[in-house]
Amino acid sequence: MKKFMDQDFLLSNETAKTLFHDYASKMPVIDYHCHINPQEIAENRKFENITQVWLGGDHYKWRLIRSCGVDEEFITGSKSTDREKFQKFAECLPRAIGNPLYHWTHLELQRYFGYYGVLNADTAEEVWNLCNQKLQEDGMSVRGLIKQSNVKAIATTDDPIDSLEWHQKLKDDPTFDVKVVPAWRPDKVMNINKAGFSDYMKQLEIVSGVSIKNIADVKAALEKRMEFFNRMGCRASDHGLDYLIYNPASEEELDAVLQKGLAGESLTQEEVNKYKYAILLFVGRKYAKLGWVMELHYGALRNTNDAMFQRLGADTGFDCIGTHFCADSTVQFLNELNKTGELPKTIIYPLNPVDNAVVGSILGCFQGTLAPGQLQQGSAWWFNDTKTGMIDQMVNLANLGVLGTFTGMLTDSRSFLSYTRHEYFRRILCNLIGTWVENGEYPDDIEYLGKMVQDISFHNTNRYFGFDC
Structure with missing residues (x-):
């Protein structure tokens, strides 16, 4: 019987042990998607x-x-x-x-x-x-926890109207050398059907200096804010979507939908989809110009428990996996960007594991030369970042794509102690590869394999996002 969580935890063979201890464990961490508060880093909270x-x-x-x-x-x-x-x-x-x-x-x-x-x-x-x-x-302290975790860069999750003042304070602070950059999360701009949309758009007007009367104004306001985020070191966007949409509409149709949304009038699902698609297509093209990574998280049913939502609000543990199938619209959306050479580096995170093979097959249709693995299947997300979920995601990626170009793990967390999730992932990765080697399914080239796990643990992410760490 193995000892509980000893130094060889999750490492079941000698190749796995060598890959983890001699290669993966030594690599720094880039946490390219998380929900930690940059103010707590700037103020070095204890x-x-x-x-x-x-x-x-x-x-x-x-x-x-x-x-x-x-x-x-x-x-x-x-x-x-x-x-x-x-x-x-x-x-x-x-x-x-x-x-x-x-x-x-x-x-x-x-x-x-x-x-x-x-x-x-x-x-x-x-x-x-x-x-x-x-x-x-x-x-x-917060900074101490980050430093002892060997973290080199962190991308937080930030709203387009955010002042990014705490990111600026960190940029100006010579005593802390970990990169902390914003990531663009424009969900509130897209959620025209949600309460508070009109009030939010008024805030967007203020910070952008653009009076929003029509869809062209929305795009102008977003473009100004994206340029500001870019100057602040932003490398990526992130979208929390119910599902990916393909629903083209004319400018006139979109203007009419926007006016209804700003007035707080009820909208049909088709009208909502037309607006969301227009915004997503616009920002996707801008991401390509800026060199940002487009991260697309989809498939969650959110705030399912009305009583607890009224009591505690969002993001309190009452979301679940949805089953909306959107392969066709995903392909059409990516194809629309690709036709004009405006498909950015893109990571797709399906919440429903049933979609793993679907996403894996779609990626191969649109790979390009912006980076090895220009289109990525994101690491096992949320309800899937379990041992079995991570294995399933990586096996699927290996079966249908190229595991060696994978950008690896992230915490997706609000906790400054969660960097051990990178270690957890690396142990699982090394054991998976080690098992294939010891089964005779891949050559026992430990030097090449070691480089591969170091790439997946750190180097691929560093190059893909352009962190220059």
């Missing part, structure tokens, strides 16, 4: 206790605790203490066998706090005291 850094805003953990029947007060409530919230998590965690949270939690305890025991109800007090004491040390 956390008072482990609950603040671990459980605050982490809907993965919240879902786990809810699934054990714990009252919401001990998850997101304001009357329970941080210590009580931590205790509930510790009590629930041992039941989560097979859940990546069990592994992530113990990797974080090992790497950041030097704790190699097991977190449960009985050890909660010991872990609480150890972690809280450790968090007061100088190297455990």
Whole structure:
């Protein structure tokens, strides 16, 4: 029996061990998609206790605790203490066998706090005291956590109306040499059917200096903001889509739809789709000119629990996988950009794993010369960033594309302790490749294989996004 999460955790053969320990583990981290707050980096926040850094805003953990029947007060409530919230998590965690949270939690305890025991109800007090004491040390501030994780670059997720003031402060700070750049997330511009659209567009008018009366004005305002983001070091966009759309319309049709949206009038689904497609096509062309990567996340059913949405708002753990099939519209959208030579480097993240093979087959239709793997299937996302989900995604990519050009892992997280997810991914990657080698499915060329896992761990991402790290 193997020891629990020892140095060879998830490495089942000698080739895998060599690839991880001698090659992958040594590589820096580029976290090219996350949801951490740049203000907390600029201000170098220190956390008072482990609950603040671990459980605050982490809907993965919240879902786990809810699934054990714990009252919401001990998850997101304001009357329970941080210590009580931590205790509930510790009590629930041992039941989560097979859940990546069990592994992530113990990797974080090992790497950041030097704790190699097991977190449960009985050890909660010991872990609480150890972690809280450790968090007061100088190297455990936000910047300290980033530096000890060997992170070289971070791309946050930012709205077009954001001032990016904290990114500017970080650019001007000579004491912190990790690149922190914005990533463009224009979902609120596209969500013409959502409450607050008109108010949001008024804010866009203010920051862009463009009076928005028609669709051409929307594009002009977006272009100004994209140019500002580009000057601030932006390398990528990110879109959270229900599904990819292909629904062309004339300028006159789009102007009419926009006027209804600005007036708060109800819109048909076709009208919504026409507007969203027009905006996505416009920004896609601009991304190509700027050299940005276009990231497309699709397939989530969001805010499914009305009662809890009213209580807690969005991004609190009440989203799930959707089943909308959009292969045809994805192909048509990519083809439209490709016809005019305006298809940017693109990463597609399907939330439904059923779509893995569909996306993998689509990518091969539109590969170009902007980069090796100009079109990418994104790393296993959200409900798929499990051990089996990562394996399935990489096997699919290897079967239908080129695994060696893969841009690898990201955290997609709001936590400064989640960089261990890169280690988790690298161990799984090395074990997958090692298994193929030891099965006689690939030559035992350890030098070439080592370079490949280093590329997937770091170099491919660095080149693809142009971080110059």
